[in-house]
Amino acid sequence: MKLFTRTAAALAMMIGAAQAAPTHLTVGMQLEPPNLDPTAGAAAAIDEVTYANIFEGLTRIGPDGSVRPALARSWEVSEDGLTYVFHLVEGARFHDGAAFDASDVKFSFERAMAEGSTNAQKGLFEPIEKIEVLDPATVRITLKRPTGQFLFNMGWGDAVIVDPASAEGNATHPIGTGPFRFRNWVKGDSVTIERNPDYWGTPARLESATFKFIADPTAALAALMAGDVDAFPGYPSPETVPQLQADPRFEVVMGSTEGETILSTNNARPPFDDLRVRRAIAHAIDRQAIIDGAMFGVGTPIGSHFAPHNPAYVDLTGLYPHDPDKARALLAEAGHPNGFKATLKLPPPSYARRGGELVAAQLREVGIDLTIENVEWAQWLEQVFRGKDYDLTIVSHTEPMDIGIYARPDYYFQYDNPAFRKLMQDLNAAVDPARRAAILGAAQAVIAEDAVNGFLFQLGKIGVWNAKVKGLWHDAPTQANDLTAVYWED
């Protein structure tokens, strides 16, 4: 018997030794990217696959939201804040072997700024006056006016550096300078990336990684339980969190995101062009009920389009308190004593689908009869985001510091306020942090006063992963699944 136990123990040790720490990671994502080119698409899922893994910019945003060097190893800013000299890393190569140098920076930014550019965040490049290649490892960017956020902006996924030869093919076969290179994309299922052996910087610790697209929250839970995915950094099913927390196999991390979840309103379409109607909606909404009902309590109420963890945040949640009577009075004043009918288009995430049912019920209380229309992401981007054919929709805006979208009358809210645009111009010109905070505060107040959209809550980030996986981001200061520092613990 003793012999048997000893043999068994020895066997177990042998097996244990044979099982070295895995080098492949399967990451679950709720949404599949429409393409893989971060410079040509607004979908967050593109960055969630490619950011920091495949593509790099001059700077990058770290897990804590700070600006860190990337392809620019250092930089100098002139006294007046108008000239930036970036010193680039040397010896970096694109995955197809093409060398990276200053001309690629010039090409990438000029391409993004060009007339027919499909970049979803052209505004990031708008302050750029000119880009000069001083030598292959140095580039000088001159701005039209001081832009306090410039280094941060250059860290966005939309500002990554691409190679002229491969830029057009990035949508289906992305070629960047990052520590991982693209292997294959099984449409409707997964994208696989592998370690780039020729990486210029610290190589990735993982051999390869697969991003698996699982839209259904139930399937997400099942995939985690079965071990089909090792990590779900944006776990879509808050109701099952207690179950996962109780399971020692998993680590559950509650973090914050840049996701302002809003009831987007078509400000150009009657009756939503009437401020009284939008204010009535604001009064009809009970944010805490939506957070509790749709997100099982995970999320922070917001009163404007701004992240509560930002130092410049102003709490405006008390501006239009939940008050159905007030809402009915405002509707009557606006000429809708019996309410009106409208549609609410809901994209697939559960915050939208569940939140939508709650919003519809709350607006029904005050007489606004919403017809819920569930749409897929492709339809949503086509009809709502690009076509602006909608009354109301619910979506989370996950880009960091994106209050500037309210200065774009052609954005899908169709909100046009010269006073707000002036504030954004002042903001771009301001470098002093205190002055910037004051302007940001005023900007938050303007859009809250105008009740441009129904401001619901800041999306919480629930990360669930195998307890042995280390190095994933806890918060989401930008849309990314940065795998560069991820490894399996022995």
Added chain:
Amino acid sequence: MRLSPALVIGAALSLTAVGLAALSFFWTPYDVTRLTVAARLQPPSAQHWFGTDHFGRDIFSMVMVGARASIAVALVAVGVGAGLGVPLGLAAAARRGGWLDELVMRLNDLIFAFPSLLLAIMITATLGPGAFNAVIAIGIFNIPVFARVTRGAALSLWTRDFVLAARVAGKGAARISVEHVLPNVANLLIVQATIQFSLGILAEAGLSYVGLGVQPPMPSWGRMLNEAQTMIYVAPWFAIFPGLAIVLTVLGLNLLGDGLRDLSDPKVRRAR
């Protein structure tokens, strides 16, 4: 004559479902379109017999209103199926062997070639989700069922003496079909309708489950199951009660169908 236990149980279950659905038009314990998030996911209690869902709605009330949707969709779908299928079957039998018979039966084969629920999903995905389109989708696959049953039973009737007598008396095929054939296949059709009704309830639940049936805010059994499944460990009652409602209604209708068949089948009656 003694009623079989299957018939009694089946009728009781079916009547309960229909009764609750009818009652829900006038009264439910709580308003199912009113969400009170503060009262979410409460276990069954004296206030909420079946507990509450993640929006704080009363599940008993939702099951009642859900019964309405399921029964209405299934009933109208059976109506569509019988309304089109029975005349087609009668016509095919009257013109047995002719081109009309061939045409009707081959069209039936065509619909039969698709699995019924997949066909329904395909139709609702094309026409758009909603109760009305669900009725069409489920109704379409009911047509060939009724057409076949009617034709099969009617074929043998056409060789019977009373039909021959009617023909000799100069009655046309249409008149004979309605006056002599239909009354003699009615028993069979009622049994078939009960079975199709229960299948319709299952189909409606399936369509709602994938989000193609009755749309929110109206509750439906299938969608309740869908919403409940991620919460099955947190709030099992949310899945159990709509699930039980489907099981018991379908079971009841099947037992009722069996009982009615036994009742109308002289062989079984004599054996008892």
